Amino acid sequence: MTMGPRLTAQTVAVVRALLTEPAKARWGRDIAAETGLKSGSLHPILARLERAGWVESYWEDPAEHEDAGRPRRRYYRFTSDGAETARLALAEATQSAAHAPALGRLSPQSGCA
């Protein structure tokens, strides 16, 4: 049994978006735009990934935002082990989903003795 965040469809979308460039840090609205999720759904997912140790977050460098005259952003990226763990978890989830339709054949059929 692997410990990790619950992989809902939305969580999978976020993980896949981050896996396209695991080393690149992105901020919340970037990830929301790529996944199509609203920020209200995205932030709890990112919080779960952080608590699982897959993702880390940090504040933007002051030199980058002070010149632009805007508030600092929060960036998210995979940890050193997080990307690999996420890939394995996704692969397991995909295999589980592939086997799930077979369970339907166990349901009783009408007319059976």
Place this chain on the structure above:
Amino acid sequence: MKAAIWLHMRMDAEMASSGSNRKGSELETPVDDAARVVDGPSVVGVVASRRGVIVRPVTVVFPAAAAIGLTGVIATGTDVALAVASAAFAVASTVIAGADVRRNVRLLPGAGGAVLLRGAAGLLPGWAACRYREEWAGELYDLRAEGASWWRRAGYILGILLCGVPKLAVGLRLGGERSRA
């Protein structure tokens, strides 16, 4: 919302009629020659806005109805005056309330929206409240800087308030991750 209207309905009805219709030992046709006094439903209007609190006890319904001739009571000059005053009060309070609401609604995705997000972040654990308060304010600022429409910014705020904050408030406090059993 900075304006609110409290309405208090008070139903009073009293009718005064002339005295008995008995004259001697015979009953006569009742003659009601006294003025009928009917005090209909009263409305106390309270409008609170940034312009102050306006409290007016106003008898609305009956004087207006009497003035229009919808009742059997002949409208007096006082009824007509009350009807006009109550209508003016209703219009004025609606305008004040509407103006304040419109003003606040225009401000909502801006300064008001940031205030809402800051307040909502207070529901989160202490260490998370500061962080998300700043993070959401920054995202809202960027939305405004990009020229996002009022509706889009309002949708962002509502999404955070209705979805993000409750999930984070529970998830961050429960702690731990759920095993994928």
